[in-house]
Amino acid sequence: MFERGFKSWCENVALQQRRSAGLKATDPLDPSVLAKALDVRVWMAEEVPGLDGQSLDILLRQDQDSWSAVTLSIAEVDLVILNSSHSPARQASDLMHELAHILLGHTPARVDVTEDGLLILNTFNKDQEEEAAWLAGCLLLTRDCLVFVRRNRLDLAEAAKRYGTSSDMLRYRLNVTGVDQQFGAALRSSPGQSSRSF
Numbered sequence: 419m420f421e422r423g424f425k426s427w428c429e430n431v432a433l434q435q436r437r438s439a440g441l442k443a444t445d446p447l448d449p450s451v452l453a454k455a456l457d458v459r460v461w462m463a464e465e466v467p468g469l470d471g472q473s474l475d476i477l478l479r480q481d482q483d484s485w486s487a488v489t490l491s492i493a494e495v496d497l498v499i500l501n502s503s504h505s506p507a508r509q510a511s512d513l514m515h516e517l518a519h520i521l522l523g524h525t526p527a528r529v530d531v532t533e534d535g536l537l538i539l540n541t542f543n544k545d546q547e548e549e550a551a552w553l554a555g556c557l558l559l560t561r562d563c564l565v566f567v568r569r570n571r572l573d574l575a576e577a578a579k580r581y582g583t584s585s586d587m588l589r590y591r592l593n594v595t596g597v598d599q600q601f602g603a604a605l606r607s608s609p610g611q612s613s614r615s616f
Contacts, residue, residue: 419548425556431521432556443562446581449513452557456520459495460513462502478503487512489519489526496520507584511554518553519546558583559591568592568601 436447438455453460463469463477477485482503490497498516500509519526524546559581567577567588578588592598 420552424549425552428553428556429561431553432560433562435557436560443560444566446563447557448582449510449517449557452517453498453513456517457496458517458520459497461497461499463499464502466499477501487516489516491526505584507578507582507587510582511558511584511587514554514557515550518550518557522546522549522553524550555587555591555594559588561595561597564592564595564597565600568597 432447433443435452435455436443436445439447439451441447450460463474469477478501482501485501486504486508487498487500490499498513500512502509504512525543563581566572567574572580574588575585578585581588
């Protein structure tokens, strides 16, 4: 699916961003901290100037599942707008996904406005979306973080809270990175040991 070496490159980027923030390889990386380091502005939908109450009602209540985040580039300034109706874990994931696009230097999708004021996404690059999703996962949960979780037998709900992700995201990363397979035999060999939380 990805070019050879891409996954290793993503892990290295995630570790480099932690080092730049003065963090250890197993520390959580707050997406808002990364956004600040990258000079990316982050707004909630309510902060968009001129957005009327009816539009906000559609975006955040009536049709809240139709969008997660959008990045605008205006006069060389990147701005990410987040859907504040989503959970903090989902907002963190969405923000990290948008930051991943920026780190990868992806070409933004083109959006057109119809005569009746509807926004239509006219370009969608599946490869870029998959690359951004993988890098975002690495930024949130490096392989070092995942190994730390399993090696210390941390409770997954508490570990997800620590890293600011959903439990689903944590389980997904443990699976797709092979960390669960790596630790599977050891975990199965001592079923009576209790989980540890923070």
